[in-house]
Amino acid sequence: MEVQANTKKLTLIGQKFHALGMFLLRRNAGQEVALFVRAIASIFSKNRSFKADAKNIIMQTFFTGVEIFPILFIVATLFGTVVIIEVISLMGKVGFSDVVGGLMVVVIIRELGPILTAFLIAGRSGSSLTTYIGGMVINSEVDALATMGVDPIRYLVMPGLIGGSIATFIMTIIFSSSAICAGFLMTKIAIFITGNAFNVQLTWSYLSTEILKAMTFTDFIFIVVKPLVFGCIITTNACYQAMNIPRDIRQVPKATGKSVIKSFFYIVCADVFISLFYFIDYFNEISKII
Amino acid sequence: MYNEALRIEDLHLSYRGLVGTSFSKPRSLGFFESGLQPGEQELISNANLVVQKGETLCIGGASGQGKSALLRVIAGLARPTAGRIFIFGEYIPPERLTALNIAQRQVGLVFQNGALISNLRVRDNVALPLRYHKMGSPAEIEEKVNMAMDLMRVRDYANQFPHTLSVGMQKRVAIARSWAMGPQLLLMDEPTAGLDNYNRRNLLPLIDNMRTLFKTTIIIVTHDLMMAKELGCKITFLSHKQLTEPQYFDDWLNGDTIITRDLFRDLRNSG
Numbered sequence: 001m002e003v004q005a006n007t008k009k010l011t012l013i014g015q016k017f018h019a020l021g022m023f024l025l026r027r028n029a030g031q032e033v034a035l036f037v038r039a040i041a042s043i044f045s046k047n048r049s050f051k052a053d054a055k056n057i058i059m060q061t062f063f064t065g066v067e068i069f070p071i072l073f074i075v076a077t078l079f080g081t082v083v084i085i086e087v088i089s090l091m092g093k094v095g096f097s098d099v100v101g102g103l104m105v106v107v108i109i110r111e112l113g114p115i116l117t118a119f120l121i122a123g124r125s126g127s128s129l130t131t132y133i134g135g136m137v138i139n140s141e142v143d144a145l146a147t148m149g150v151d152p153i154r155y156l157v158m159p160g161l162i163g164g165s166i167a168t169f170i171m172t173i174i175f176s177s178s179a180i181c182a183g184f185l186m187t188k189i190a191i192f193i194t195g196n197a198f199n200v201q202l203t204w205s206y207l208s209t210e211i212l213k214a215m216t217f218t219d220f221i222f223i224v225v226k227p228l229v230f231g232c233i234i235t236t237n238a239c240y241q242a243m244n245i246p247r248d249i250r251q252v253p254k255a256t257g258k259s260v261i262k263s264f265f266y267i268v269c270a271d272v273f274i275s276l277f278y279f280i281d282y283f284n285e286i287s288k289i290i
Numbered sequence: 291m292y293n294e295a296l297r298i299e300d301l302h303l304s305y306r307g308l309v310g311t312s313f314s315k316p317r318s319l320g321f322f323e324s325g326l327q328p329g330e331q332e333l334i335s336n337a338n339l340v341v342q343k344g345e346t347l348c349i350g351g352a353s354g355q356g357k358s359a360l361l362r363v364i365a366g367l368a369r370p371t372a373g374r375i376f377i378f379g380e381y382i383p384p385e386r387l388t389a390l391n392i393a394q395r396q397v398g399l400v401f402q403n404g405a406l407i408s409n410l411r412v413r414d415n416v417a418l419p420l421r422y423h424k425m426g427s428p429a430e431i432e433e434k435v436n437m438a439m440d441l442m443r444v445r446d447y448a449n450q451f452p453h454t455l456s457v458g459m460q461k462r463v464a465i466a467r468s469w470a471m472g473p474q475l476l477l478m479d480e481p482t483a484g485l486d487n488y489n490r491r492n493l494l495p496l497i498d499n500m501r502t503l504f505k506t507t508i509i510i511v512t513h514d515l516m517m518a519k520e521l522g523c524k525i526t527f528l529s530h531k532q533l534t535e536p537q538y539f540d541d542w543l544n545g546d547t548i549i550t551r552d553l554f555r556d557l558r559n560s561g
Contacts (some may be wrong), residue, residue: 047422049421135408136407139405140401140405143401143405144368144401144406146390147367147393147397148418148419149390149394149419149422149423149469150422155422165350268410
């Protein structure tokens with residue numbers, strides 16, 4: 001009520017901004033953005049301790065990375081094999097061998113590598129984070145933290161957010177590298193076993209040169225930016241869903257499912273948004289030709 | 291006003307307010323929703339309470355009357371529909387009535403289930419708030435933690451995780467954790483529930499020491515009315531959504547009110 005009274009002191013523009021802000025904050029997506037901002041801001045709170053924070057963040061990075069690594073490596077290897085065989089055999093048949101590198105960059109490094117890694121992390125580590133914090137909410141542990149003056153956002157969300165984002169970045173690099181390197185090896189084995197039934201001419205120098213030739217400056221930027229954005233989305237969403245669980249144990253699996261599905265949705269939306277930046281590359285190329 | 295540790299005026303609490311707002315939601319949300327909505331039921335209505343500094347007060351009453359909910363309101367975990375709360379003479383406006391703000395005023399809460407952090411060992415649980423608030427050097431914190439664990443006799447279990455301890459043991463660790471922070475106002479939710487007679491007997495002098503040595507104001511929600519007698523403190527009952535005037539155990543026992551007739555029947559019969 002007091003806040004309502006204070007808003008009357010604002011100018012008309014101020015009131016409109018306030019109304020817009022409150023409108024956004026009442027939406028789940030708005031609250032998730034606010035949670036992200038609060039988690040980042042909490043890094044600079046007066047209770048900061050570099051040693052303790054670094055330890056928590058490293059633990060979270062390790063936790064996210066280690067638990068996802070085995071399945072990520074297998075998926076990356078199989079995915080890389082399929083992509084390499086399909087691209088090289090198909091492009092060779094239609095006479096577009098010179099675009100092999102470009103296709104590999106688009107498929108593995110630019111698009112499906114980061115997205116598949118993000119999906120795997122959302123499904124495995126994001127859901128674990130929701131269950132972990134959700135369990136703490138049910139057991140009143142989060143309330144206990146707050147009554148001790150320990151900010152739950154700083155203690156639980158911030159390390160998850162930073163650690164999760166760093167782990168997503170590292171895992172994306174590992175995924176793309178594994179998909180290309182292990183995929184190359186698997187393809188060589190497949191060629192050897194089948195007696196080159198695919199009619200594929202593949203050497204490491206050819207593959208690596210083609211990929212490096214096709215990579216642009218924008219690719220190098222988004223190799224870093226995309227996984228970090230996806231990591232922030234996954235961890236913020238996982239923590240938000242967990243902290244909103246009412247005191248009912250049946251809500252934990254529901255929140256976990258919601259966390260994963262919403263993360264998938266947000267990741268795809270963010271990917272579409274980021275992909276728009278590739279238009280800049282496209283227009284640069286066009287302008288060079290003109 | 292200055293000598294008062296807690297003053298509650300015309301407090302109303304609905305079931306919606308009891309759930310409170312999630313920590314993940316911005317604090318600015320929810321103020322517009324204050325006030326009783328049409329068709330909404332109240333858990334506590336028009337409750338008033340004054341607790342002096344250094345006093346110990348027990349809150350009794352039948353199950354489901356809202357005793358724990360009242361503690362949650364004082365601790366900032368539940369949002370009252372209406373009413374005014376003063377802590378150590380300072381009015382806490384509704385938008386400041388959050389657990390983090392209340393904790394800054396040296397108010398501690400011991401939960402009914404202990405609420406220990408499950409992935410931390412007993413020692414780290416007790417040390418967590420001290421380390422977070424940097425309440426001394428590592429050696430000083432270690433000393434304080436050891437003292438708290440010795441007082442509650444849980445030092446032998448210092449390296450165990452909470453899930454390996456019994457409920458009573460977890461509660462003792464939770465009390466040690468609150469004690470280590472040195473709160474000026476300590477809220478305890480059923481501290482003796484789940485404790486055997488031996489540990490219950492050991493807990494009472496500890497509560498008494500906190501009151502006499504550290505001048506801690508203690509509010510205890512309990513069904514254990516004998517505890518109030520042994521501590522020599524006043525008891526107030528939460529009944530029919532309201533708090534009664536606090537009285538000593540013997541006054542309640544000798545009086546004849548509808549509220550206490552059932553609650554004291556067994557005690558009267560046992561003499």
